[in-house]
Structures are given as C-alpha cells and as structure tokens.
Amino acid sequence: MTQDGCIRRFAGIAGQWPDRIAIVEHDSAVSYGRLAGLAGGHAARLLDAGVRPGEFVGLLTGHGTGAIAAILGTLAAGCTYVPLDPTFPRDRLAHQVAAARVSAVLTIPEHASLAEALCRSTSARVVATGPDTAPLPVPDPDPDAPAYVLFTSGSTGTPKAVAQTHRNLLHVVDNQIATLGITADDRLSLLASFGFDAAIPDLYPALLTGAAVVPVDVRAHGVAHAARELARHGVTVYHSTPTVYRHLLDALDGDLPSVQTVLLGGEQATYADVRRGRFAPDCVYVNGYGATEVTFAAQYRLTAADVPAGATGPLPIGTALPGYTLTVLDGGELEVSGEYLVDGYFDQPGPAFGTTADGVRSYRTGDLGELRPDGTVVCLGRLDRQVKVRGFRVELTEIEACLGELPGVAEARAIVRDGELLAYVVPAGQPDVTALRAALADVLPGHSVPSAVVAVPAFPLTVTGKLDEEALPDPRPPAPVAAGPMTAAQRRVHAIWVAVLGHDGFGTEDAFFDVGGHSLLLGRVQQRLATEAGVDVPLLALLEHPTVAAQAAYLEPATEDGPRAAPAEAEEDEPGSDLIAVVGLACRFPGAPDADAFWWNLCAGADAVHDYTDDELAALGIGPGLRADPAYVRAGGRLDGVEDFDAGFFGFTAEEAARTDPQHRLFLETAWRALEDAGRDPAREHGPVGVFTSAGVNRYFLFHLFGNPAVTGDVDPDDWEGRLLGRQLTDHLPGQVAYRLGLTGPAVAVQSACSSSLAAVGLAAQSLAEYRCDLAIAGGVSVTWPRYRAGGLASADG
Numbered sequence: 001m002t003q004d005g006c007i008r009r010f011a012g013i014a015g016q017w018p019d020r021i022a023i024v025e026h027d028s029a030v031s032y033g034r035l036a037g038l039a040g041g042h043a044a045r046l047l048d049a050g051v052r053p054g055e056f057v058g059l060l061t062g063h064g065t066g067a068i069a070a071i072l073g074t075l076a077a078g079c080t081y082v083p084l085d086p087t088f089p090r091d092r093l094a095h096q097v098a099a100a101r102v103s104a105v106l107t108i109p110e111h112a113s114l115a116e117a118l119c120r121s122t123s124a125r126v127v128a129t130g131p132d133t134a135p136l137p138v139p140d141p142d143p144d145a146p147a148y149v150l151f152t153s154g155s156t157g158t159p160k161a162v163a164q165t166h167r168n169l170l171h172v173v174d175n176q177i178a179t180l181g182i183t184a185d186d187r188l189s190l191l192a193s194f195g196f197d198a199a200i201p202d203l204y205p206a207l208l209t210g211a212a213v214v215p216v217d218v219r220a221h222g223v224a225h226a227a228r229e230l231a232r233h234g235v236t237v238y239h240s241t242p243t244v245y246r247h248l249l250d251a252l253d254g255d256l257p258s259v260q261t262v263l264l265g266g267e268q269a270t271y272a273d274v275r276r277g278r279f280a281p282d283c284v285y286v287n288g289y290g291a292t293e294v295t296f297a298a299q300y301r302l303t304a305a306d307v308p309a310g311a312t313g314p315l316p317i318g319t320a321l322p323g324y325t326l327t328v329l330d331g332g333e334l335e336v337s338g339e340y341l342v343d344g345y346f347d348q349p350g351p352a353f354g355t356t357a358d359g360v361r362s363y364r365t366g367d368l369g370e371l372r373p374d375g376t377v378v379c380l381g382r383l384d385r386q387v388k389v390r391g392f393r394v395e396l397t398e399i400e401a402c403l404g405e406l407p408g409v410a411e412a413r414a415i416v417r418d419g420e421l422l423a424y425v426v427p428a429g430q431p432d433v434t435a436l437r438a439a440l441a442d443v444l445p446g447h448s449v450p451s452a453v454v455a456v457p458a459f460p461l462t463v464t465g466k467l468d469e470e471a472l473p474d475p476r477p478p479a480p481v482a483a484g485p486m487t488a489a490q491r492r493v494h495a496i497w498v499a500v501l502g503h504d505g506f507g508t509e510d511a512f513f514d515v516g517g518h519s520l521l522l523g524r525v526q527q528r529l530a531t532e533a534g535v536d537v538p539l540l541a542l543l544e545h546p547t548v549a550a551q552a553a554y555l556e557p558a559t560e561d562g563p564r565a566a567p568a569e570a571e572e573d574e575p576g577s578d579l580i581a582v583v584g585l586a587c588r589f590p591g592a593p594d595a596d597a598f599w600w601n602l603c604a605g606a607d608a609v610h611d612y613t614d615d616e617l618a619a620l621g622i623g624p625g626l627r628a629d630p631a632y633v634r635a636g637g638r639l640d641g642v643e644d645f646d647a648g649f650f651g652f653t654a655e656e657a658a659r660t661d662p663q664h665r666l667f668l669e670t671a672w673r674a675l676e677d678a679g680r681d682p683a684r685e686h687g688p689v690g691v692f693t694s695a696g697v698n699r700y701f702l703f704h705l706f707g708n709p710a711v712t713g714d715v716d717p718d719d720w721e722g723r724l725l726g727r728q729l730t731d732h733l734p735g736q737v738a739y740r741l742g743l744t745g746p747a748v749a750v751q752s753a754c755s756s757s758l759a760a761v762g763l764a765a766q767s768l769a770e771y772r773c774d775l776a777i778a779g780g781v782s783v784t785w786p787r788y789r790a791g792g793l794a795s796a797d798g
C-alpha cells in the first residue's frame with residue numbers, strides 16, 4: 001500500500017483528469033479541477049486565520065460539495081478535521097468541540113451563529129468558508145498523525161472520540177477499492193453524514209480513483225428523493241445501513257439496473273435483504289462489518305443466486321479484510337485485531353483497547369459472534385441485546401427472527417421499555433398483531449413472549465440511518481370491551497385485573513397473559529385478592545385458572561359465604577404408564593449462570609474453558625514440578641460466585657455454611673431453582689419427592705478445612721462426625737438436600753465415575769416408574785478448589 005497521503009493522491013487524480021466529474025449533486029456536476037480549487041481556497045482561509053498544521057478543525061457545513069471541499073481543504077492545510085453535524089443538539093456539539101480539542105471551526109454562513117456559540121466557551125476561532133479558489137497545498141503528513149476525529153454513537157454512554165491516523169485511513173480506503181473493484185468509471189452513493197464512519201468507504205474510494213460520488217442528504221430530503229437521485233445519476237455502488245436500504249426498496253418506482261455493488265453495514269443485514277434487491281442481475285451484495293473504532297474490518301460477498309433456498313436470518317460478516325484478524329472469544333464476543341487500529345479513545349487518557357498475546361492491538365466490539373464451519377463469522381447482534389426481563393434472560397434477536405418468519409411481517413424489532421418486553425413490526429400486508437403474538441407463544445417460552453406486538457408503517461431512523469428505538473411509539477391500551485352480565489365474584493376479579501393491567505380491554509374469557517399480563521403482575525392479582533377479597537389464593541391456582549370467569553368460579557365458594565371447595569387432587573397416571581416428564585431445569589457452568597446462557601453458549605459454539613498462566617496456576621497452589629510437566633493440562637473452567645450462599649434462606653448458621661462443602665451448597669441452591677423453574681412446591685406435593693445426587697471429590701475439606709485451625713480449631717475431635725464430616729462427605733449430600741427442602745422420598749447418593757450424573761438421572765427415572773416417588777430431583781456437582789497452605793507461598797491469599 002502506498003504511503004502517499006490522501007491529498008497527494010487526490011491532487012494526482014485532479015492533475016491527471018481536471019475535467020473529470022468528481023461530484024454529482026442535484027442538477028450540477030463538479031469537476032476534479034474545480035473541487036481541488038475549492039479545497040485550496042478553504043486551506044488558504046484556515047492558514048490565513050492563523051490555524052497551524054497539526055491543529056484540529058471543526059467542520060460545520062452541509063452534506064454536499066461544500067462539506068467535501070472543506071474536508072479536503074482541512075487535510076491540505078495539514079490539519080485534522082472534526083465533522084460537526086448542525087442537526088445535533090448544541091450540548092453534544094459543545095462536548096465534541098471540547099473533547100476533540102478543536103482550535104478552529106470552519107463554517108458556512110448559515111451556521112455562523114452556532115459556530116460562534118460553540119467557540120465562545122473555548123479558545124477556538126471561527127473561520128468562514130467562501131467560494132474563492134486557490135492552488136491546493138500538498139502536505140506529506142506523518143502517517144501516524146490523526147487525519148480525522150469521529151465520535152461513537154453514544155449508545156453505551158457518552159460519545160467517545162476516535163482519532164484515526166492517515167495510515168489507517170489509507171488502509172481502509174485501499175481495502176475498499178480492492179475488494180469492491182472500484183474504478184474511475186464508477187459512481188458511488190454518499191448517504192451517510194460525514195460525522196459517521198460510514199461516509200469513509202464512500203467518499204475516499206471515489207476521489208482516490210477518479211470515480212464520482214453522489215451525495216444525498218436523506219434526512220433533509222427523504223428516501224424517495226434519494227431513490228430518484230441514485231437512479232437519475234446512474235449510481236453503480238450503493239452503500240447504506242440495512243434499515244435505509246429497506247426504506248429505499250420500498251420507495252423505488254422501478255429497478256436500479258445501474259447498481260452493480262450493494263454494500264450494507266452498521267446493522268444486521270439478512271438473506272431477505274438480498275432476495276429483495278432490485279439491481280443489476282449480477283449485482284454483488286457485500287455485508288460489511290466494523291465500528292467507528294476500526295471502520296471496516298470484515299466483509300462477506302454473495303449474489304442473489306448464492307442465497308440458499310429457504311435461508312433466513314442474518315448474513316455472515318464473512319472473514320477479516322487484509323490487515324485485520326477477526327476472533328470469536330470464549331464468551332462469544334467478537335474481537336478485531338491488527339496493526340491498523342488506534343490504541344484507545346482520543347479523549348480518554350491511556351490505551352483503552354487491548355492487545356493480543358502477540359502484542360497486536362485489539363478491540364473488543366461488544367458484538368456476539370459465531371464461527372461457522374466454513375471459517376466465516378456470523379454476527380448475532382449486540383451482547384447487550386441479551387436482556388433480563390422479570391428475572392429471565394431474553395434474547396431479543398431470537399424474538400425478531402421468529403417474528404420475521406411469520407407471514408405478513410416485513411421487519412421486526414424487539415425492545416425492553418420500562419421493564420416491559422415489546423415487539424414492533426412493519427407489516428407486509430394486513431397481519432393481525434394478536435395472531436402474531438399468539439404465534440410467538442407457540443414457539444417461544446412464556447417469558448420471551450412480548451407483552452404487546454405493535455404495527456408501525458415504517459421504523460424511525462436515527463441521524464446515522466439506524467433504527468431509532470426511542471422513537472418507537474408506546475403500545476396503545478386495548479380498546480375497552482363491553483362487559484356483559486357478571487356475577488359478584490367476576491366483577492371483583494375484573495376490577496382487580498383492570499387495576500393491575502391498567503386497561504379494561506378484555507372480557508371474562510380472555511386469558512391474563514394474552515391481555516398484557518405476566519407472572520409478576522399475576523402476583524399483584526394474588527396480593528389484591530388477599531387484601532380486597534380476603535382470600536389467599538395459591539399462585540399456581542391463578543395460573544391454572546387464567547381468565548376472569550375461571551378465577552371467579554374458583555373463588556365463588558369462598559366469597560359467597562359458602563364452604564370453600566377443596567383443591568382438585570392431582571390426576572394419577574394410568575396404571576402401567578411409563579411416561580416421565582422433565583418439568584424443571586436449573587444449572588450453573590463456567591460462563592453460564594443458568595440454563596438459557598448455557599444453551600446460548602452451545603448454539604454459539606462458545607468455549608468457556610480458561611487457559612491458565614503460570615502465575616495463575618502458582619496462585620492456585622500448583623507446584624513448579626507439576627507446572628513444568630508437559631503432560632499437565634493448563635486449562636479449565638472457572639465457575640463464578642461459588643463463595644456466595646444465602647445461608648439463612650436454607651436454615652444454615654454462618655458457622656454451618658463455612659464448614660459445608662461448597663458443592664453441597666451449590667447443589668442445594670440449584671435444586672431449589674429447578675423446583676422454582678418447574679413451579680413445584682415440595683410442601684404441596686401429594687406424594688413423596690426424591691433426590692438423587694452425585695458429587696465430585698471434596699477438595700474443599702482436604703485443602704482448606706483440614707489442618708486449618710481458623711476453621712476447625714474449635715471443633716472437638718469427638719464431635720467431627722456431627723459438626724464437620726457430615727457436611728463434607730458425598731454420601732451425605734442427598735440427605736442434606738432432603739432435610740433442607742423437606743423432601744420425603746428416596747434420597748440416594750450415586751457414584752459411577754464419569755457417568756455419575758447420568759446414573760443419578762437414570763435412577764430417578766426408575767424410581768418414578770416404580771412409584772417410589774411422584775417427583776424427583778436428579779443431578780450432579782463437581783467443583784475443584786485451590787489449596788490452602790498456612791503461611792505458604794503456593795496460594796496468594798492463604
């Protein structure tokens with residue numbers, strides 16, 4: 001790659017082809033020679049105003065020719081440009097001016113007052129643009145000096161400044177030129193604001209090859225205007241976010257056969273996006289991946305003919321571009337590394353990004369990725385799109401994927417607002433949102449079914465062209481349903497539902513969960529029935545009676561001064577039945593605190609095994625001889641929160657908890673969670689409940705308690721059995737669980753080496769089949785503990 005600066009390469013193109021068209025905007029065209037003169041005029045104004053090479057210049061301009069000339073002029077003056085979007089709030093612009101250490105603001109007359117206001121609190125000066133031209137200076141900047149400063153979107157907090165160097169900029173541009181095959185005959189769309197990195201792969205590849213760029217301000221003129229402009233000017237390379245792309249397709253009056261390449265980025269693109277394309281028959285679709293911190297680092301290319309039949313979901317982001325490496329880390333997070341990355345944010349002291357084991361700069365993107373067998377990577381969305389709703393882990397992209405496969409849905413988005421799970425769809429036809437929600441309930445667990453599905457004509461956009469979640473409307477409450485004649489009990493239950501749900505859009509036969517209810521709100525119904533009707537109703541009874549009519553019928557004997565009906569007895573299986581159901585599940589693994597996270601790791605191919613350094617092994621008590629043994633495996637899973645235990649909840653004293661094998665504590669907690677997941681209370685079971693356990697070797701006792709006077713010094717040797725050993729032996733685990741949870745069925749400890757947990761499940765199933773118990777808990781636990789050495793150096797913390 002040449003190390004000539006952008007201005008030197010642009011000046012070479014302008015000198016070679018001064019009459020060639022560089023910019024096509026509205027009904028006018030600007031030649032390379034004219035653009036070079038305008039850029040030279042801006043450079044002269046900056047230098048005449050006392051701006052020195054190396055300083056940072058804010059650009060408060062529009063979107064078209066004037067902005068492009070200002071960018072080139074600032075670089076030609078040897079300065080770093082900082083785009084300032086005049087549509088942004090003034091406070092945000094002021095933050096950018098301060099964070100980027102702007103010393104001058106180059107502005108058009110229209111925004112002069114805003115520029116003055118931004119500079120008033122700093123030492124920055126205002127420099128006005130003008131139509132005059134001048135020879136274009138051609139500096140030779142330091143490749144490691146910043147060419148521009150852009151700001152992150154601020155979606156995770158305050159926007160952060162990223163100063164990309166001339167070296168990195170040119171590398172990105174040359175990658176785009178090479179991978180997209182851009183030539184002087186191309187015309188590239190330019191829809192993104194210059195304040196966002198999406199403008200980089202449009203502007204510079206055009207101006208450094210002799211091609212033309214077609215800028216269109218989508219925010220000012222709309223997508224329909226953009227569609228007409230792109231068709232009128234024969235754009236051959238189209239680039240935008242997938243959301244803008246979908247709006248564009250909806251706005252097209254016909255096909256765009258001039259478009260040979262479509263580049264999508266900034267959001268998740270899908271196979272459906274490729275199928276909908278209305279461009280040249282052999283159009284190449286490119287799914288690009290990057291961030292403000294790295295610009296473009298990976299690409300995936302295909303044509304419409306390459307889309308597999310029936311393929312749905314996100315397009316892969318492919319493989320890394322030259323100069324970058326794309327890695328899926330153990331937790332599933334995508335990491336970009338390479339020599340063309342900055343080492344941190346400009347406005348934050350010290351390196352904020354990391355380095356690989358080889359010392360190469362790296363950036364953890366916060367995106368979740370999956371490595372496919374063919375070596376390509378699929379971006380599964382943001383890690384922060386795994387949310388907790390009412391204590392349940394919910395994957396928003398899963399909801400969106402399920403909605404997107406339903407008939408009548410063109411686009412879908414799931415969000416959490418004020419603790420409520422909501423879904424929004426752009427219809428393709430006339431879908432019934434109630435039916436859509438019902439369809440989700442058929443394929444998703446209850447906690448993943450949105451409280452409401454809202455249809456909107458189109459998704460609102462942010463200034464970056466991405467979907468604006470904040471602008472999505474709140475769901476409208478259902479229309480009131482005329483209530484027919486109701487009994488006194490029905491009126492009481494109906495009034496409580498209205499108070500809890502906040503609307504009266506339901507009848508006596510509508511299910512609570514179908515009209516906006518969820519488990520937490522059902523708990524409020526239970527509370528109100530107790531306080532307002534004087535009836536303590538088990539939550540399970542409310543679940544089994546989900547309508548106003550059913551709950552009223554359940555309550556009527558108690559509320560009409562009659563004897564209360566006894567709860568129905570649990571149905572028994574037919575004699576000889578061998579059907580056994582798994583009704584609850586709970587687990588804890590390294591990198592997965594619950595079953596949902598474990599399943600996600602399996603689907604994503606995430607590896608939760610940790611490779612230990614020599615220092616870490618030493619801190620865990622592994623001696624130098626073993627560490628030096630080439631046969632020693634220096635890897636293992638790390639389980640978080642092992643030391644946490646709610647002793648009081650399970651009736652332990654602090655002393656008992658400290659002297660209990662943590663494996664016992666973990667099994668006890670997880671057994672309780674499994675019962676919660678099943679919705680089964682052992683105290684309410686009619687028949688016996690069994691427990692079948694397996695546990696690993698108790699290293700906690702061997703390496704921590706035994707010989708540790710701080711823990712065992714006050715235990716009489718004659719009382720070890722009662723106060724110590726009974727909480728350590730694997731054989732005592734099932735009895736401990738049965739005692740603490742009040743279980744009355746078989747309590748069996750299982751040991752069969754590596755198959756112990758499976759054997760426990762098998763014995764539990766056998767016990768159920770033989771009617772030895774009606775409900776069984778089965779599982780295993782294995783946790784290795786670091787060694788304790790009093791006063792020794794083998795453990796960093798004793």
